[in-house]
Amino acid sequence: MTYPSILSDLPELPLAESFALTEAYNLDTFPEKVNLGQGVYRDEECQSWVLPSVRSAEEFLHQQHLNHEYLPIPGAAPFIKEAQNLVFGPQLAQKENIRSVQTVAGTGANHLAALFCARYLRPKNVFISDPTWDNHQLIWETAGPGIERKLYPYYDPSTRSLHFDGMTAELENSAEENDVVILHACAHNPTGIDPTQTQWKKIAEIVAKKRLFVVFDSAYQGFASGDPDADAWAIRYFYSTFFGDASLSTSAIPAGMIVCQSFSKNFGLYGERIGALHLITPPSVSPWGAYTHLVRLIRSEISCPSLFGARCVHTILTDLDLRSKWIEDVKTMASRIQSVRTSLKSELENIGAQGDWDYIERQIGMFSYTGLSKIQVHRLKQVHHIYMLENGRMSLSGLNGNNVAYVARAIKDVVDRH
């Protein structure tokens, strides 16, 4: 006997691409397989890397025999203070118009931002870069029903660079007051291309003119340049331009701004799910009311956040030795990726693979946006057991001295054929 259920009408959905790729990679028995799919750092042996600063913090915390009580709803206050210091720098972080909460990593921050904007800002549109981290679409689809998701051009395949004119024209022509625009703070995922400071200033002018609500997504602070302060430049510039000075004309100030911060990549704390959301209001407006609404959303979603990641990040950022160890760790990751870029480019050139491979070295952060087509990516997987996203994004930390020549030969093969 079968019982009817409305749930039987639900079609089966595919698993998110990067997770599906990792599953397929794990099942693959080919000895030379290479995983360039998931955005996680790997060491020179292509193994998971616990940052030495994180290892030391873990040992320290273990010796403290800490309890496991609930955190307050907005999270651990000492951690939140350090999260603010890291993004805004210690001076701006003192400002009264920044209010922050702990989140379930960068994804949780983005999700909370979407929920909050959908309920209280009520924008007509959210502008998302084309291409982007694939979860932006899903997050705004689920948390912001009724808000139209619009793409702004970001990447110009003909020049393999930022499509700055397309981006600014789309915002100028289509965005309306209070619309949300998501901007990647640094090391844009998946293109590895960031605006220059001059371009950021121009984007800020459009934001002011149209009074747009910026949601900065900061998932790679430290990964772009190896210097967390340098990588926070755009966020600090936007803060100072719009929210730092009470004498600014109110007609040029957006309703507010949000920064979504992840500690997954720059602390290697992927599975600990640690992040923060920073809400900024205009200098004359108290953020308190809006903050209490964020807190209420957190209460209904997760009640309160988890402990370990917050303790770990706080310990590292407040201990002078550990902090400088962490800065070294960030540099280690950024420079290994940079050297992998150089090796891949020279391997491709040495074997005479068709094309101009300079872009591999120009791009920033964890990824290379290769421009390989779906068919080429498919062949890389089927024939060469090399796994990467269909849009041609390659996570470079899956490369090392042992496999870079193999990957270059495989790329030459797929480029020669298609």
Ligand SMILES: Cc1ncc(COP(=O)(O)O)c(C=O)c1O
């Ligand atoms: C642009 C961007 N934002 C946010 C995230 C979320 O990261 P997590 O939730 O692991 O902190 C990622 C992860 O890949 C990302 O690339």
